[in-house]
Amino acid sequence: MNKDYVSIGLLGLGTVGSGVVQIIQNHQDELQYRLGTGVKVKSILVRNTDKERDIEVGQTFLTSNPDDILQDPEIDLVVEVMGGIEEAKDHITKAIQAKKHVVTANKDLIALHGPELQKAAVENGVDLFYEASVGGGIPILRGLTEGLVSDKLKKVMGIVNGTTNYILTKMEEDGLSYETALNQAQELGFAEADPTADVEGLDAARKMAILSRLAFSTSVSLDDVEVEGISKIDLEDLHYGKKLGYSMKLIGFAQVDDQKVEVNVQPTFLSKSHPLSSVKNEYNAIYVQGEAVGETMFYGPGAGSLPTATAVMADVMAVIKNMLLGVTGKSAIAPRYESVLKSPKERFGQFYFRLHLADEVGAFSQITTLFNELGISFEKILQTPLNKGELAEIIIVTHRVSLDNFQEALMKLRDMEVVKDVISYYRVEGNGEA
Numbered sequence: 323m324n325k326d327y328v329s330i331g332l333l334g335l336g337t338v339g340s341g342v343v344q345i346i347q348n349h350q351d352e353l354q355y356r357l358g359t360g361v362k363v364k365s366i367l368v369r370n371t372d373k374e375r376d377i378e379v380g381q382t383f384l385t386s387n388p389d390d391i392l393q394d395p396e397i398d399l400v401v402e403v404m405g406g407i408e409e410a411k412d413h414i415t416k417a418i419q420a421k422k423h424v425v426t427a428n429k430d431l432i433a434l435h436g437p438e439l440q441k442a443a444v445e446n447g448v449d450l451f452y453e454a455s456v457g458g459g460i461p462i463l464r465g466l467t468e469g470l471v472s473d474k475l476k477k478v479m480g481i482v483n484g485t486t487n488y489i490l491t492k493m494e495e496d497g498l499s500y501e502t503a504l505n506q507a508q509e510l511g512f513a514e515a516d517p518t519a520d521v522e523g524l525d526a527a528r529k530m531a532i533l534s535r536l537a538f539s540t541s542v543s544l545d546d547v548e549v550e551g552i553s554k555i556d557l558e559d560l561h562y563g564k565k566l567g568y569s570m571k572l573i574g575f576a577q578v579d580d581q582k583v584e585v586n587v588q589p590t591f592l593s594k595s596h597p598l599s600s601v602k603n604e605y606n607a608i609y610v611q612g613e614a615v616g617e618t619m620f621y622g623p624g625a626g627s628l629p630t631a632t633a634v635m636a637d638v639m640a641v642i643k644n645m646l647l648g649v650t651g652k653s654a655i656a657p658r659y660e661s662v663l664k665s666p667k668e669r670f671g672q673f674y675f676r677l678h679l680a681d682e683v684g685a686f687s688q689i690t691t692l693f694n695e696l697g698i699s700f701e702k703i704l705q706t707p708l709n710k711g712e713l714a715e716i717i718i719v720t721h722r723v724s725l726d727n728f729q730e731a732l733m734k735l736r737d738m739e740v741v742k743d744v745i746s747y748y749r750v751e752g753n754g755e756a
């Protein structure tokens with residue numbers, strides 16, 4: 323390659339696209355110094371070319387016709403920051419077929435169609451990178467595929483959705499209601515236009531599918547990820563959790579043992595001593611455990627214009643370096659293993675549960691007898707009288723137990739006459755029972 327500059331076609335000029343333009347405009351000297359070539363945005367695809375915009379794009383050509391970018395032979399690299407699935411997939415496929423490199427921030431698309439797009443990129447000798455799709459500005463994908471590439475990674479636990487972390491922090495620390503905290507997250511711009519994917523855990527599930535593919539070299543699909551969101555969390559449980567020394571987080575959890583994986587997203591009580599418990603508000607963090615490296619944690623802004631654009635630009639620069647070296651289309655490695663999911667018998671954890679028990683002699687001993695029979699022991703117990711002493715509210719945290727065993731205990735609890743209601747249950751992490 324012998325060029326004064328590399329031409330980029332940008333699909334989208336919203337939050338992330340504007341950040342990309344700003345970095346290219348404001349950091350041109352740094353880019354030129356580090357790459358030995360300039361970077362220029364030639365054309366930008368938007369829905370509405372007449373819309374008033376906060377960003378000044380100078381001579382760059384705004385268009386609403388994707389072919390102006392996808393069929394422009396001068397454009398070497400397409401940056402997709404428009405979002406959505408089908409149209410974005412179509413544009414990226416056309417770009418790859420036209421031998422253009424692609425950088426995308428689109429977690430929805432990569433979680434669903436990443437493997438086939440990656441295959442098409444390799445077949446066409448082009449790069450496809452997507453660092454911004456997980457953890458915004460945190461360089462987590464390169465952390466896994468470059469920094470930790472020699473290790474055998476065992477566990478990835480992440481706070482990978484800023485909106486839900488913001489809501490839980492505000493509920494826990496300021497006593498805000500779920501609705502008020504969600505409204506604030508929307509006003510501050512972390513939440514998706516329709517926040518359902520945030521609060522129901524789907525956004526985090528998409529990111530966990532991407533993370534576990536790269537961490538474990540396994541073909542995890544989005545359907546393999548079990549998902550539970552935060553919309554049903556009760557302030558009462560947060561209050562009890564706090565008393566017990568826990569903080570509630572929406573945790574993406576991925577673990578591999580003997581080539582079997584479990585990947586899930588669920589509200590989880592984290593012990594205050596776990597490094598992820600100190601991650602507050604809209605911040606993201608990903609905790610990674612490897613056989614050789616031990617424990618590591620990647621922390622930073624999981625969303626926002628300039629942080630996310632930083633990740634996009636890291637990919638852009640990686641593509642340009644590969645172009646200069648003549649090694650494009652060679653960085654992606656296909657997953658080594660087919661994903662095989664662990665059964666509930668092979669999944670272990672500690673659990674918190676809250677129930678209402680008849681406040682009568684012998685009721686609690688019936689519970690302990692049941693758990694003794696199932697071989698489950700308790701780490702913590704809290705008891706509060708309710709309804710003028712007719713009921714007791716009991717909170718129990720078990721020691722480490724198989725999911726299968728815990729589910730059986732829950733089923734049997736619900737059938738007991740002295741148990742009036744099983745109100746809630748959550749996984750507990752970070753008590754040192756690995």
Ligand SMILES: NC(=O)C1=CN([C@@H]2O[C@H](COP(=O)(O)OP(=O)(O)OC[C@H]3O[C@@H](n4cnc5c(N)ncnc54)[C@H](OP(=O)(O)O)[C@@H]3O)[C@@H](O)[C@H]2O)C=CC1
Binds near residue numbers: 337373455625
């Ligand atoms: N915002 C963030 O913090 C983060 C976002 N992401 C991902 O980055 C991507 C972009 O997000 P964001 O910048 O927030 O999105 P925005 O909604 O702010 O911007 C989208 C841009 O794409 C254009 N666009 C959308 N659909 C079309 C279409 N069909 N045809 C032509 N142009 C279109 C819009 O045009 P117009 O301006 O005319 O409406 C707009 O400029 C998404 O995949 C998102 O998930 C990833 C990490 C963080």
Ligand SMILES: N[C@@H](CC=O)C(=O)O
Binds near residue numbers: 484513514
């Ligand atoms: N809605 C997302 C934005 C970034 O991916 C979040 O809240 O984390």
Ligand code: NA
Binds near residue numbers: 453456462
């Ligand atoms: Na990232």
